[in-house]
Amino acid sequence: MSDLNRKVLDVLNGKTVTPPPIWLMRQAGRYLPEYRATRAHAGSFLDLCYSPELATEVTLQPIRRYGFDAAILFSDILVIPDALNRNVRFTEGHGPQMDPIDESGIAALSPEGITEHLKPVIETVSRLRRELPTETTLLGFCGAPWTVATYMIAGHGTPDQAPARLFAYQYPEAFLRLLDFLADVSADYLVSQIDAGADAVQIFDSWAGVLGEVEFEKFSVRPVARMIASVRARRPKAKIIAFAKGAGILLKNYRQATGADAIGLDWSVPLSFAAELQKDGPVQGNLDPMRVVAGGRSLDEGIDAILQVLGQGPLIFNLGHGITPQADPEHVSDLVRRVRSFG
């Protein structure tokens, strides 16, 4: 166990902790009335991300309410394109939007000004480490190059990120340049988060599932491996979780190929396959967020199935995707209680 009793960190170091530590993706979010109250005072969503005071507050809210074993920095994967002046905006009911980038835009990308732009986020990390209970693991994060690139190419989200898939086929060199650029600036960003007090970081490749095998290797695995290598070259002890949502069977070699310490599992990953993946190291996941909305027996059955199959190995209990706004906060209490009564 770590000196500070940070259980998530212990699991990331390969230990089996019983009961497993728990946190939830998007745990600081709209399902919480206290989040909605803070959000109402924050101006735009990005204003909230860039306010160290308010971002710290909303990050702490679910820790106060549920005592989760990890707090995750409140921010968004799209602060990177925002720092690159892509005119990112979050419009209620429309999802994120930004100016789509083309070949010449990619050629003109420069890391200048990114660090300055992201300073408030790093300030939030510092504040969080000071204000969090010592036993709470602090997680930083960023988006994986492929996932961030899909938004930068299309200018918005799409059902299967076809615009980025097409761009990658049409302009392979420019696209690889974009991925490498994002890998490098994201690695710098993660190093800053670690230096500011993040115990570990998570890389979100939320759109890994729309890639064919060859493209998964080139566009998802390779850039994430590059990022992780870059972080580790500077911070050899960095602990890293990589979450390739929808990657399915391609998760088989994902940990080894990327160098991640732990791998996140979405709710479509069969538990028998998850158990295989756990033989090579820690896993995180993978309850269907809709079970938290439903509550009751569906929730209990989902929790028990995961604990039964994965509870004897290194596991960070989590959802298979972010918690949704319609989740009842009482169901989250039920979830935490049930996980903590295991073993």
Place this chain on the structure above:
Amino acid sequence: MSDLNRKVLDVLNGKTVTPPPIWLMRQAGRYLPEYRATRAHAGSFLDLCYSPELATEVTLQPIRRYGFDAAILFSDILVIPDALNRNVRFTEGHGPQMDPIDESGIAALSPEGITEHLKPVIETVSRLRRELPTETTLLGFCGAPWTVATYMIAGHGTPDQAPARLFAYQYPEAFLRLLDFLADVSADYLVSQIDAGADAVQIFDSWAGVLGEVEFEKFSVRPVARMIASVRARRPKAKIIAFAKGAGILLKNYRQATGADAIGLDWSVPLSFAAELQKDGPVQGNLDPMRVVAGGRSLDEGIDAILQVLGQGPLIFNLGHGITPQADPEHVSDLVRRVRSFG
């Protein structure tokens, strides 16, 4: 080989045909100028589906242009909810919409009137068999119960069909009743298509990929198996392709568990895994539709990779999802030519 030299049918009977037969999902569609011209005269999209004359015409268009080895009935998976009076409408740019169904709506579902409502579609199948070249395999189709149910519950498409997942957790009995009902009326519908001249039928489970392991078994596999058993009880020689998009590793037992003759593969299925699945029988797929948009080297590489790995076994060459409106018709010519030059 079949007496009629219907190559797709031969593959469905387990034979290896070289070069492999080819057709494309959504081959009668907006990428073709002749489709857009017919569509402009047809009123609503559903009017087109229910006009034997126009639906026959658009089904034949890609056969005339490319000589595909199979024609697929022009229709939509949502004609079933439409026949159930769910007020289905297709609004340009909004995707399909219908009145969402609830528990009492499910309890009140009745098969009465469905056959009558779908008569024009069956008439289209008859016309097609008369007008198609004898060597062209005619495919009928319907949606899988899970996929059709996701639209019926939500009233529209969503990024991950969360409303249906939630409904299934909250009202498991009503949801299973809905799936069984859809399985039964869809089986009747497929039998009518076969009797009208369809050589084979495809079951589209386009949203199989959003299900966890247990739910995939209960909501996707079981109802599709029920449909297939019902069709086979009446038409023992029926040839059936089942396409569970996004099912990934769960495809391993899908053919055996559903009783399908062939399984469709989306573009995210790794070719090494596809080759394993082909050992048990015919497979269909799985080129990324974006490669057809890109054309050139990306298209050639994608085609060659599939032919190299799957070309020595029973294969129906196809895309991994429907062809998109922005595909260049010339690229489709290139695709057909390259596949036909194999072996």
